[in-house]
Amino acid sequence: MDIIIRELHEKNLALAAQLGAATERIRNLENQVRLLTAAKQQPWWKRLFVRKHYT
Template identity: 50%
Template sequence: MTKEGMTIAQAADLLGVSTRTIRRYIKSGKIQAELVPGSFGEEYRIYEIPSDLKKEDEEDLSLQTIQTPVQFMDVVRELHEKNLALAAQLGAATEKIKQMESQLKMLNAPGDNTPDKAPKKGWFERLWQKLGWTEKA
């Protein structure tokens, strides 16, 4: 690190997090930073990264060496659990989308086109009428 300090991007690369996370750390006081004049306005410079924020190799799965079948099965089990959790989230999101699509179809549902009925109103007019924002025709 130079005496000019690190930029937010350099600190993010060093910690293996996003630049937004570094900005949150600065705002919360986890990282001390100083505003200095830059070529496009003021920018943060970070002179020291606290040791408690630095990545530890034993917590990062990608840096672990799998030496026994038991370790391999533990990693597979952990990944399987994460996969199941993500699948449940995807299922819930899919169901919510289907509900919203059916609500949208109800708003766009064609009315009776018989000659004795009034001409079809737009979806927004039907919605306003349903909510009581306009007089019923």
């Protein structure tokens, strides 16, 4: 019984690590999409000097 629990725990840790990596990848891709859509709106040199206000 202890072996099964240990195996399930190890599998759970591995899946949690994969989920974390996938979440980070999605976050990076979303940021890239934001940059690409912003590039169509204004030139890069204007974006460089614009302050971003986060709410």
